[in-house]
Structure formats: structure tokens, C-alpha cells
Amino acid sequence: MNIPLTSDEIRQTVLRLLGEVAPEADLTALKPGVGFRDQLDIDSMDFLNFVILIHKTFGLEIPEADYPKYATLNGCVEQLSDKRAT
Amino acid sequence: MAEFVMPTLGSDMTEGTLVEWKKKLGDRVVKGDIIAEVDTEKAAIEIESFHTGVIEQLLAKPGERIPVGTVMAIIREVGTQATPAIQAPASPPPLQKVSPKEPVSPPPPPPPPMTAAVTEPGRLRISPAARKLASELGVDPAFVQGTGPGGAITLDDIQRSANARGERHEAGGQQPSAPLTTGPTPLASAGEGGDRQARMRQTIAAAMARSKREIPHYYLSTTIDMGRAMTWLKEENIKRPVTDRLLYGVLLIKAVALALRQVPELNALWKENAAIQSPAIHVGVAVSLRQGGLIAPAIHDTDKRSLGDLMSSFQDVVKRARAGTLRSSELSDPTITVTSLGEQGVETVFGVIYPPQVALVGFGKVVERPWVIEGQVVSRPVVTASLSADHRVTDGHRGGVFLSAIDRLLQEPGQL
Numbered sequence: 001m002n003i004p005l006t007s008d009e010i011r012q013t014v015l016r017l018l019g020e021v022a023p024e025a026d027l028t029a030l031k032p033g034v035g036f037r038d039q040l041d042i043d044s045m046d047f048l049n050f051v052i053l054i055h056k057t058f059g060l061e062i063p064e065a066d067y068p069k070y071a072t073l074n075g076c077v078e079q080l081s082d083k084r085a086t
Numbered sequence: 087m088a089e090f091v092m093p094t095l096g097s098d099m100t101e102g103t104l105v106e107w108k109k110k111l112g113d114r115v116v117k118g119d120i121i122a123e124v125d126t127e128k129a130a131i132e133i134e135s136f137h138t139g140v141i142e143q144l145l146a147k148p149g150e151r152i153p154v155g156t157v158m159a160i161i162r163e164v165g166t167q168a169t170p171a172i173q174a175p176a177s178p179p180p181l182q183k184v185s186p187k188e189p190v191s192p193p194p195p196p197p198p199p200m201t202a203a204v205t206e207p208g209r210l211r212i213s214p215a216a217r218k219l220a221s222e223l224g225v226d227p228a229f230v231q232g233t234g235p236g237g238a239i240t241l242d243d244i245q246r247s248a249n250a251r252g253e254r255h256e257a258g259g260q261q262p263s264a265p266l267t268t269g270p271t272p273l274a275s276a277g278e279g280g281d282r283q284a285r286m287r288q289t290i291a292a293a294m295a296r297s298k299r300e301i302p303h304y305y306l307s308t309t310i311d312m313g314r315a316m317t318w319l320k321e322e323n324i325k326r327p328v329t330d331r332l333l334y335g336v337l338l339i340k341a342v343a344l345a346l347r348q349v350p351e352l353n354a355l356w357k358e359n360a361a362i363q364s365p366a367i368h369v370g371v372a373v374s375l376r377q378g379g380l381i382a383p384a385i386h387d388t389d390k391r392s393l394g395d396l397m398s399s400f401q402d403v404v405k406r407a408r409a410g411t412l413r414s415s416e417l418s419d420p421t422i423t424v425t426s427l428g429e430q431g432v433e434t435v436f437g438v439i440y441p442p443q444v445a446l447v448g449f450g451k452v453v454e455r456p457w458v459i460e461g462q463v464v465s466r467p468v469v470t471a472s473l474s475a476d477h478r479v480t481d482g483h484r485g486g487v488f489l490s491a492i493d494r495l496l497q498e499p500g501q502l
Contacts, residue, residue, distance in 0.1 A: 024376045041376070043429050044333055045404050055328045064323045064331060 007077055014076045017053040021046045032073040047071075058083070088137040090121060090159040092152045095131060095417035096293070096440070101153045102126045104146045113141045115161065120413070122158065127282070127289040128381050130410035131417060139163035286379040294438045301356075301439050304482055307472040308489045310496055312452050316467050318499040334452070335426055336397045338469075338492075340502045342424050342447050343367050343389035345491035351480050352445040352473075352488055353421045361444055361479040370420025370440070371400065373407040381407050382423045382440060383416035393502055428452060428469065437474040444476035445485075447492075 015027050018036065025040045036042060042050075051062055051070060060083050062070065069079050092102055102124040109121050121135045143160040146152055297303075315337050323331045346353040346367050354361040367389040370382035383403045385396065406412050423440050428451035435448025450470040457466035471492055475485045495502060 022376075043374075044335070045401065048331065048333060049401070049405075052329055062328055064320070 007081055010077050010080045011073065013057060014054070014073060014080070017050060017057060020053060021050045030073060032077075035071045036073075037071070054080070087142075088139060088161045088163050089157045090135060090137070090161055092124070092154050092156045092158055093133060093414050093418060094154045095126060095414055099126055099154060099289070101151050102131070103151045104148050104158065105130060106148050107144055107159075108132070109141050111141055111144060115139065115141060118415075124152075124414075127285045128379060129375070129407065129412060131412050131414055133414040135161065137161045137163055283378050290379060293441065297438050297441050301441065301444075302477040303439060303474050304477050304485065305436055305472060305474055306482060306485045306489055307434055307470055308486075308493060309455075309468050309470050310493045311457060312467045312469050312496065313457075315496045315499040316452070330394060330397075332393055332397050333400070335449075336393055336400055337496065337499055337502055338426065338449050338471075339369055339371060339385070339388060339400065339424055340391075340393060340396055341492045341495040342422070343369050344495050344502065345488055346422065347389060348491045349480075349484055349488040351484060352475060354444050354479060355421065355442040356444055356476065356478070357442060361476075364421040366421070368419045368421045370423040370443075371403065372423060372425035373404050376408055381412070381417070382420060382425075383407055383412050384420040386415075386419065422447065424449070426450075434470045435472050437472065439474050439476060444479040446474045448472040448474070 015030070018030075018040075019025065019027055022040050022042050025042075030036075030039060036050075037047065047067070051067060054060065054070065054076070055062055058080055060080075066079070068075075070076050095102075103126075105123040105125050107122050109115055109119070115121055115135045115138065117135055117138045119135050120132045121141075122133045124131050124133050139161040141159060142162040144158075145160070146156070146158040152158060312334075316334065319332060319334055319337065326332070350363050351361065353367055354363045356362075366387060368384040368386050369388040370384050372380050372382045374380050383406075385391070385399045385403060388396065391399065403412070403416060420440075420443065422443055423437070423446045425435060425437055425446065426449040427435055428449055431451055433450040433453065435450055437446035437448045439446050448471070450472075452467045452469045454465050455468045456463050457468065458464075459466075471489055473485050473489055
């Protein structure tokens with residue numbers, strides 16, 4: 001598996017995973033600091049699937065309590081950058 | 087010999103378009119095998135065989151729009167003799183209404199008006215090819231005299247009828263008084279996104295109008311303390327890897343399924359002026375589709391599944407509903423529907439029953455509310471559960487017992 005290393009690579013990977021969960025979404029207009037669920041028509045099932053994809057792609061275990069940290073694009077990049085650094 | 091017919095996949099379906107055959111002539115099929123893919127107004131559906139045998143004839147062609155009940159293929163069941171192939175169009179295959187699959191398959195729509203071509207009520211003998219030609223030429227097969235075997239309507243009959251109508255036009259004659267719109271509509275617009283959405287809305291509207299017209303609904307609701315369930319879920323999910331975690335909706339679905347064991351009259355289908363209880367509990371879960379509209383596939387034997395298994399099945403049907411790869415049995419088998427609009431901020435659902443089911447359960451948003459426990463006012467997460475039920479089958483007392491059962495079950499989430 002190709003593990004992304006830079007913030008931009010993480011960002012692009014997260015967007016790709018989001019696109020898998022919500023293929024109809026226009027991700028070019030996504031505001032990075034605003035919650036996914038406030039911008040996209042996704043539900044808790046979609047969000048769980050998104051977290052599962054992050055888990056599988058980045059090889060990270062994500063506790064349910066940390067879900068809110070992955071609720072925005074910026075949050076995902078921050079979390080995954082931190083995890084990569086540790 | 088068994089006929090593979092276009093199944094009805096819900097009360098709002100009158101026809102489907104054959105996308106492709108998944109089997110070819112001579113292939114062996116086992117009951118439950120996917121035999122065809124059919125596009126409906128709502129989604130593409132994989133159609134399962136109800137028989138075990140060998141595909142002897144494929145009567146419908148990809149692209150054809152085929153009314154519910156039309157014979158699409160002939161399956162020679164194990165132990166039966168092969169029959170000579172039907173040579174369309176000279177000897178078109180019979181058309182007959184689908185036989186309801188006991189005990190949970192919805193009934194087919196009402197048969198067309200009886201005419202000279204109808205040999206018995208609800209039985210119109212016409213091949214898919216002839217029906218397609220009739221559609222293209224604007225001819226209503228119900229008003230065509232069949233000259234084929236057993237009075238079957240052939241391609242020539244359709245063409246002759248169209249020619250005769252043209253001659254009447256030229257002579258200033260009258261159109262047939264019957265409407266010409268009961269046959270299939272042209273295929274041309276089926277794949278267009280906007281048109282598909284409009285047609286989906288029409289089919290949903292037709293089913294819901296029928297529901298409100300025919301079913302005397304009554305509505306009940308209750309507020310359920312979800313404190314124990316949410317706490318249990320949080321602790322349970324800590325133990326589970328992310329791939330196996332549960333959503334709280336699964337607890338609601340399982341609670342409904344178990345409550346139906348206590349009030350089984352709500353787990354029934356209305357057929358021929360009577361409610362028929364289903365021995366199996368197949369909860370249909372309402373899924374909103376990306377392109378708009380909704381669909382409610384069944385999770386089979388919901389009451390018998392563990393929460394983990396139920397979650398996997400829930401994820402699977404939601405994914406396939408949105409990808410257009412549901413199976414026919416998943417659409418024809420629900421014995422009750424559960425819908426949750428909590429994520430949209432809705433607190434109370436006033437649902438419309440999906441015929442021929444006799445009940446629908448709605449859940450709203452989990453909200454924090456003041457709640458009295460042992461004389462103390464505390465904040466608790468609560469959800470409003472509502473029941474829409476058919477007064478021909480149950481009354482408010484039994485409906486209330488059912489909602490109370492759901493409440494009790496959710497107070498012991500570890501037992502679900």
C-alpha cells in the first residue's frame with residue numbers, strides 16, 4: 001500500500017476516499033474547515049464507511065470517540081499527519 | 087416446466103426493462119441464482135430464479151420493457167422433458183400474471199380489462215416482442231384479437247390492428263374508446279436521469295396514493311429513553327474494530343424485529359381482502375437514493391440475526407441499493423418497513439404504509455430531553471418511535487403493545 005506522506009498527498013487521498021463514499025458529491029467545492037455532513041448528502045452509514053476506508057488505507061485504528069476529529073477535511077489532514085508523525 | 091416471469095418488486099412496480107440475461111440457453115440454474123438484471127423505475131435489480139433446472143428458452147430480449155407477470159424465460163425443471171422451442175413470432179409464448187410467492191410476495195397489480203383477447207381474467211396471451219411492437223405502434227393489446235395458438239396475440243395481429251386503425255383514421259373513423267396508454271411506454275427515455283427521477287416520483291406517488299386511498303391508517307407514537315442503549319453501544323463499539331462497529335439504527339431494527347414476535351399480526355401482508363401473517367420476519371429498511379427517491383430492501387430473517395450480522399447486512403443492502411445491485415427477493419419480501427429520519431433532524435415520523443404491508447415503524451432523531459427517573463429530573467437521550475398501522479388488521483391497543491415492546495427491548499440492549 002502506498003502510504004501518503006505529505007499533507008497534500010493526505011488531502012488528495014482523503015478526497016479520493018470521500019469520493020468513493022459519496023460518488024455524486026462535487027468535492028471541488030468542498031470547504032476544508034466545514035464538516036462533511038454539513039456540505040455533502042452523507043449519513044452516519046456513509047461516515048462510518050469513510051472511517052473504515054481511512055482505517056484500511058492508512059492502517060490506523062480510529063476509536064469511535066475520535067470520529068469528530070475526522071469530520072472535516074482539515075481535521076482529517078491534521079489527524080493523519082499527526083498519526084504519521086508518531 | 088417452469089415459467090420465469092417478470093416479478094413484482096413492490097406495489098409501485100408495473101413493468102421492468104430487461105438489461106441483460108445473466109444466464110444463457112442450456113445453463114443450469116439453482117433456485118436463488120441471479121438469472122437476469124432488470125431496470126425498474128427505482129433501480130437496477132438482480133432477479134433471482136424461483137426454480138431449479140435448465141434454461142430452455144429465453145423469450146425476452148435486452149432492452150425490452152416487460153410488464154409484471156410476463157413470461158421471460160422457460161426453465162426445464164429437473165426430471166421434466168424438453169419441449170420444442172417456441173418460434174417467435176409465429177407462436178408467441180403465453181403471458182400470464184405472476185403467481186404470488188407465498189407467503190410474503192406482494193400481489194400483482196389488477197388485471198387489465200377483459201376483452202376478446204383475454205382468455206380468462208388477468209390472462210393475456212402475448213409475447214414480449216409483440217407487446218413491444220404494440221407499444222411502438224400505439225396499439226393496446228387488450229383490444230387486439232389474437233390469432234395465435236390458444237388465442238395468443240402475434241406480431242401480425244398487432245401490425246394488422248395498427249394498419250386497421252390507420253385505415254379508420256383515413257376514413258374518418260373513430261378511435262377505439264379504450265385508452266391506448268395501458269401498454270408499455272417507449273424505451274427511449276428510460277435511461278435519462280431527469281426523466282428517471284420524475285418517473286420514480288410518479289411510481290412512489292402512485293403507491294402512496296393507493297396506500298392512503300385503500301388503507302385506513304392509524305398512528306401512534308411513544309418516546310423511548312435511549313440512555314441504556316446508547317451507553318451500551320458506546321461500550322460495545324470500544325471493543326470492536328472499526329470494521330465491525332455498530333450503528334444505533336441496528337439496535338432499532340432488531341428491536342422492531344423482536345417486538346414483531348410479540349405482536350405478529352403487524353408482520354403481515356394484505357392479500358385478497360385478508361391479512362396473511364408471515365412466519366418469517368423480513369424488515370425492510372428505507373434507504374434514500376443518491377439521485378433522489380427511496381427504496382426499502384428487506385434484511386431477511388431480521389429477528390434471527392446477531393447485531394453484528396445485522397450490521398453487515400444493513401451496510402450491504404444500503405451499499406447495493408445505492409449501487410443498483412439489489413436482488414429481487416430483497417424488494418419483494420419485506421413484511422414491514424422501518425424508516426429513520428433522525429439524521430435529517432426529524433423528531434417524529436408520520437409514515438405511509440407500503441402496500442401490501444400493514445405497518446410501518448418510524449424513528450426520529452435522538453435528542454437530549456428532561457426525563458424523570460425515580461423522582462429526579464435528569465437529561466436523557468430519547469427517540470420518538472411512531473407506528474403507522476392498518477386498521478383493517480390491528481387496532482390501537484395492539485399497536486400500543488407493539489411500541490411498548492420496542493421500548494422494553496431497547497432497555498436491555500445486551501439482549502438484542
